[in-house]
Amino acid sequence: MLIKLLGPVEVAHKQGWSRGGTPKQACVLASLALAPNTVLSIDVLAHRIWGADAPAEARNVLYGHVSRLRQALGTHEQVELRRAGGSGYVLDIAPTDVDVSFARLLAGQARAARAQGDVTTAARHWREVVGLWQGQPLSGVAGGWAERTRRKLRDEHVAALAALGECGLELGRHAEVAADLEAAAERFPLAENLVEQLMLALYRCGRHAEALAWYTDTRTRVREEFGSEPGKPLRTLHQRILRQDPALLLVDAPTVDATESPAWTAICQLPPDIADFVGRERELDTLTATVLRRGGGAAPAIATVHGTPGVGKSTLAVRVAHRLRPHYPDGQLFLDLGGAAPAPRDPSTLLAELLRSLHVEPAAIPETLAERTALYRSTVADRAILLVLDDAADEEQVRPLLPGTAHSAVLVTSRHHLVLDGATATPLDLLTRCEAFGLLAQVTGGRRVEDDRASAEIILDACGQLPLAIRVAGARLAARPTWPLRALADRLADASDRLDELSAGQHSVRASFAVSYAALPAAARRAFRLLGPAGFETIAEWSVEALLCQPRDVTDAAIEALVVAGLLTACEANPAGEPRYRMHDLLRAYACDRARVEEDERHQRTALRRLVAECLHRVRSAVRDLSHPFAPPPGPSACGGAGYEWLAAERHNLVAAVRLAAETGHPDIAVELAYHLTAYLKARGYYDDVVRVQQAAMAAGDAHQRMRCRLILAELDVDRARYGAALSEFEELSRHFEQTGDRHAAAYARTGRAACRHALGDHENTIAELDRAVSVLRAAGDSGGAVYALLVLRSVHLEAGRYADAIAVSAAALELTAGRASLDRAWVLRGLGIAYYETGQVETAVRYYEESLALARHFDCDGGARKTLRRLGEAYGALGRFEEATETLTMALTRFVRSGDVLGEALTAYAFGELCHRQGRGREALAHFTRCAELIGPTGSRTWRIRALREIGRARAGLGDRAAAVAAWTEALALCRDPHSAEAREVAHLLTDVRQIHP
Structure with a gap:
């Protein structure tokens, strides 16, 4: 089996099973797997994913989903996902490799056997069919198509259960049918055919009251759901049970030979339970219920527990086994399989040990593995035995030890996920x-x-x-x-x-890890040693490949060996579709320990340099369309590569990689990696991470590089509205770069200084400085820096009311961003929207805002999106679209608060105040304007504090509080640096008016 759909959508791989990607990728896989070897058009696939609301870029998005599915499917020779003539896709796969198709094939064989009178074979096939269901089909896949398909597969499931029950009743297996159908009827309470069979099976087992109780419960459910009575067959059976119709007992269970078997001496080999056992209640209950629920079926109940060394697998298994002892009175056996050791115990030796425990004379134990397995299974065939197999190496070691009949149960622990037919797997994580x-x-x-x-x-x-x-x-x-x-x-x-x-004594964490480490092949041991000093939080295949510098198949084998040994734990694939792995902190400490002892220092430094160099290469490619940080670029830009999903998945590792590059003596890589990574971190609002990587780069770089890092950190203060501190830093940096002749960096410092002065209310003295900065940046070919300077210049013109100049400057910036979608273009479009909004062309402004917002969302830039949302909400309010304005501003405010952007929160409060004012809600408007002023504070943006005070005065005046209005306007006027500015004149006019009206 390669693809499962009868439960979560899963794909087979070397380590077992993994989820079939994101919900949309799972939808594509399910669609193709349900129609194997059949072409499905792109339009059909898009409709199944998005319904009638497929986005314009659906085709491109679908290409990405298919590409990641190909990675998930790997290199299976039996399966190929390919493009079919440009019109669609086809999954070439054998029907037996998809559980739905296999179930239908088995169902056909069951029907054929039944038609020939072979009820036993039909029952076996139907049980195999039922066993393929692992929960709700297509679990996690949303949409109308998925729901319709689920309903169809549900009907097939119920039909299979009913067919199995019918065969069981005909064969006289009434207890078995009752056990099977109780769980089925609970799951499908309205499937009256299942309830009918269950009632008959219970009646034939002598459980008359239970049979009648099922009818009562079913009747209640049917009446509540449909407002009617159950169907005639169920009602008729109910009446026949009430009058104890003898005909209901015509099919009897086979009689059992009452001859007494030889005396059997029960045995208990379980280690003692631990008195100070704590927690694991969910796992205890799950394992116990799983074994008891599956007990009495057609096969032994098998439950596996897997997890990293030291996580408590054996302790948990022993406790569960002690709980289950009363249910397995014929014996409880325990075997240590030594799976973590370099040479796990041989199954033939283990079988000999089991047979001796089961009172088989040593001379009677056969020589071959097959003969020992047969003798073991016949010995326990009619016994209720519980077998605990501790520390299993793999499936091949376990399979010969499994009982062959349904009376017994098996608990298996292993450091990795074992794939055993019919087994229920329980992953064991760290304690809460x-x-x-x-x-x-x-x-x-x-x-x-x-x-x-x-x-x-x-x-x-x-x-x-x-x-x-x-x-x-x-x-x-x-x-x-x-x-x-x-x-x-x-x-x-x-x-x-x-x-x-x-x-402590016999217990040692290092010794526990050492057993697994010693059993690894050489490449896996070296990968483990190098992953320790790398210090990555989670691990992707590319990072192991960079460390080992070996062919892909060697890397894959090393990772697989580490997972099997429990030294790496498989996590969910990241949004970019890459499988990821995690190493426990203590395992990482042990890996560093091994690296110090076994790894040549020069070779280790070379491997770590490959890793950080690969990080730089990938990050440089991934951020090419983002706004570059506020400093001259350290080198040429790269072509596109890894995307933003990859950056999101690797963020913590990449931050650590900057420090790793610095600590291992690679300052140039540290500085450049910090620079390019900052483009992503700043776009997503990870300001603390920006500080971390820039400080690490400053510690590693030379004096020149340190000063350029300070430029980036100073501009971060501007983003956080810390204008005073930023202005002081930019003035110092400007002097330094001018003295050292670094005209390029000096242009950045001048731009930053102008931005701070502008934010603090000094507009006119910044224009000449910004013009000079734009010229230098254009001459240096630095379009990103020039766009930033132009955006600041646009803001200056807007503050001064020179809207035509603002539009002209924005147009010049738009020309610099022509040719490709980028974040810089998004900011320019937002600036154009602001300029047109201020000229009263609000509809035009909305169009620019919406285009800017679409770009920001495309690049997953929350920082830019929330600013544009605020502007868009403001514009909706001006157009009287109050409901849309409220919704949009609420989204903006939520994002500002979540990111800690206090200025953004203040300006959103201002926009809410305007919106309330437009609706005539004066007191609410006053509350919002007051909140804006409080958030800005006395040291924040002078311009916006003046505006907030102006609107507070207006709101106070509108509510009849003249004195409070005069106080607010007087404070605002005192903050105006230029008494002839438009804002100063407006506030003075308001004061004059209120004094003339109310002398």
Whole structure:
């Protein structure tokens, strides 16, 4: 089987199964898999994804979805997703490799067997069909087509369950039918044919009251759902049960030979349960319920638990086994399979051990694996045995150990996900914080943990909430009752000694990891060692490939080996469609430990340089259409490559890569990577990350590079409305660059200085400075810097009321951005919208705003989008589109608050005030204008504080509070630097008017 649709959409790969991408990608895969070897047109696929509302760019988006699906499908020889003549796509795949097609094939064989009178074979086929369903079909896929398909597949599921029940009743397997159909009837409570079979099976088992209770419940549901009575067949069966019709018992279960079997001595090999077991309630309940629910079926119940070393798999399995003991009275067996060791135990040896435990004489144990498996299965065939297989290496080691009949159950633990037919897999993650705290308290004893929670939190952080590490830490504390928690917390805070401290008696975190590490092949061991010093939060295949510098197949094999060993944990694929992996903090510490001991320092530095160089190459390509940071570009721009989804997935790693490049002696890479990465971080509003990468670059770079990094950080202060601090920094930088002859960087400093002065209300003295900056930046071929300077110049003209000049400057900037979609173009379009709005051409402004917003959203730039949303909401209000204005401004405000953009929040409050004023809601308008002034404060934007005070005065006057209005306007007038400016004249006019009307 390669593709599953009867549950979550999943695709087979080397490690097991993975989700079929995003919901839209899963929709494409499901569509093609349900029509194997058949061409589906692009229009049909688009309609199934988006319905009638397919976007204009649907075709291009669909290409991307198909491309990522090809990656997900990998290199399976049996399957190919290909373009068909330009009109659509086709999935070449055998019907048996798609669970839906396979189910239908089996259903056909079942019907044929039944027609020939072979009910036993038909029942076997129907059970296989039913076993293919793993939950709601196409789970997670939305839309009308998916819902219709789900309904059809639901009907097929119910029909298969009914056919299986019919065969079971005919064969006299009434208890088995009752067990099967109870769960089915709960899931499909309105499927009366299933309820009818269930009632008959229960009646034949002598469970008359339960049969009647099912009818009562079903009748209630039908009446509530449809307002009618159940169908005639169900009503008739109900009446026959009430009068105990003898004909209902005509088909009896086969009689069982009552001859007594030889005496059987029950055996229990389970390790003792742990008294201080904490947490895992959900996993305990799930595993227990899974085994009990599947028990009594056609096959043994099998449940697997997988997770990283030390996460508590064995402990959990033992506790579940003790819970299940009463249900398996014939014995509970335990085997350590040694799967993490370099040489896992041989299945033949393990079978011999099992047979001896089951009282088979050593001389009677056969030689071959096949014979031992057959003897083992016949020995336990009619016994209720619970088998715990701990630390399994792989499926091939486990399969010979599985019982062959339904009476037994198996619990398997492994460091990776095992794919066993009919097994239910439970991934085991780290403890929750609450569980981890409880475990530490239990193992330590007394109230020591409660009395020093701060130190306990440090210990848990150092342990990474890994149960083994917490138990070791707790054991050390328990052994020294007078030792304060702070002492151990201080020792564990040192990452280099952490593993040494996490050792107590027989228990050692390092030893647990070492077993898995020693069993790895050479390439996987080296990948593990190098991933430690790299320090990436999550790991993608490209990063391992860069570190190893080996062919792709070697990298893939190394990653697979690390996942199988539990040293890497597979995560969900990122939005870019790449599989990702995670390494626990303590495993990373162990990897660094191994690197110090085993890795040549020169070779390690070379590998890490390849990694950070690859980061730079990919980031440089990915940000080419974003606004570059506020400093001269360090090199030529790159062609397009990785997209914004990739940047989002790798953000934390890329921030760490800047520091890694600096620490490993590659300052030029650190500086350039910080520069290009800042383009993305700033566009998404990750200001703290911008500070981190620029500070790391400053620490690594030379004096010249440090000053250019300071330019970027100063402009970040402008974005955060910290104009005073930014102005001081730009003045110092301007002097430095002019003295050193760096005219290019000096033009940036002058532009930044002009932007600060403009924000602080000094407009006229900035025009000449900005004109000079634009000339220098144009001459340097720096269109991005020139656009920024032109946008500041446009704002100056707008403040002065020179709207024609503002439009002309915006047109010049628009010309510089011609030829391709970019964020710079989005900002220019927004500027044009502002200029036209101020001239009263609001409809034109709205068109520019909407085009700007579309570009900002295309580049996933929240910072620019929220500013444009504010302007768009303001324009909607001016057009009387009040509902749209409220909705748009609310979206803008939410984004400003979430990003910590105080000035944006203040200006949105101002826009809300205008909107309320237009609607005649004076008191609400006053509240919004007052909020705007409070957020700006006395040190913020002078221009916007003057405007807020002006509108506060107007609102106060409108509410009859003349004194408060005069006070607000007087304060505003005092803030005006130029008494002849348009704003000063307007405020003075308002004061004169109010004094003439109310002397």
